[in-house]
């Protein structure tokens with residue numbers, strides 16, 4: 048894992064590099080500076096709401112610096128990268144993530160975005176013409192729980208960073224996104240070595256219990272996750288056409304991983320749903 052821990056009085060700029068989607072991210076002392084994008088002000092307003100509502104497991108919005116960059120608090124901890132390291136395959140990790148997301152949802156619920164809210168999206172997403180899968184929004188949430196956006200402390204998920212894809216969504220969409228990465232909802236051929244033989248229905252049920260998923264959410268998860276993966280596949284293809292970083296993701300595996308995930312989930316879905324909805 049990338050060690051991002053420890054405070055610092057040092058004012059030198061240290062580049063922070065994730066999957067390379069956002070260029071120019073640096074750490075200065077206990078802050079992170081990121082380029083301002085059209086959605087930055089809206090996301091800062093959302094982050095401020097989360098902190099006010101008692102959810103402190105996200106960067107604090109600290110405005111704009113003298114160079115016109117967004118300023119956020121640096122969140123100490125370790126950030127994993129794909130493939131998920133063996134120590135993140137533990138069920139306790141999934142349970143802690145579910146609880147973290149539940150706390151985020153509860154803090155976000157009831158917040159109304161400003162009238163001029165602007166949200167981010169994957170480049171090229173506007174050219175994808177199949178229906179969104181998170182309409183009828185219930186709340187604003189993170190929507191992108193890839194490993195590089197989850198900060199671990201003491202071996203467990205402790206905070207979330209990179210709210211670039213936050214927007215109004217549904218709880219179940221957000222859950223499906225987290226499970227895609229962390230159950231994971233992937234064909235065994237595409238999982239990290241530590242998760243190749245994992246009992247995915249059991250892991251999904253452990254997440255569901257820790258989150259407190261309702262009966263309706265348990266019924267809805269698999270069909271929604273299939274539609275999410277279909278849409279995600281088309282979105283990544285559109286992004287690959289317009290952005291070289293996404294072209295790299297596509298060529299390096301997304302192209303085949305997503306259809307394989309869809310086929311695997313079509314096949315395993317009934318087992319997952321029956322485990323999720325078994326009498327509790």
Ligand SMILES: Nc1ncnc2c1ncn2[C@@H]1O[C@H](COP(=O)(O)OP(=O)(O)OP(=O)(O)O)[C@@H](O)[C@H]1O
Nearest residue numbers: 063065066067068069079106120121122126195209
């Ligand atoms: N507020 C923060 N606190 C601690 N670390 C951070 C923070 N913001 C970013 N980082 C570090 O910088 C990396 C890249 O930042 P971020 O996720 O915002 O950019 P990105 O280009 O969208 O990356 P990715 O595509 O990996 O999600 C993170 O994975 C993390 O290691």
Ligand SMILES: [Mg+2]
Nearest residue numbers: 065195196209
């Ligand atoms: Mg990120």
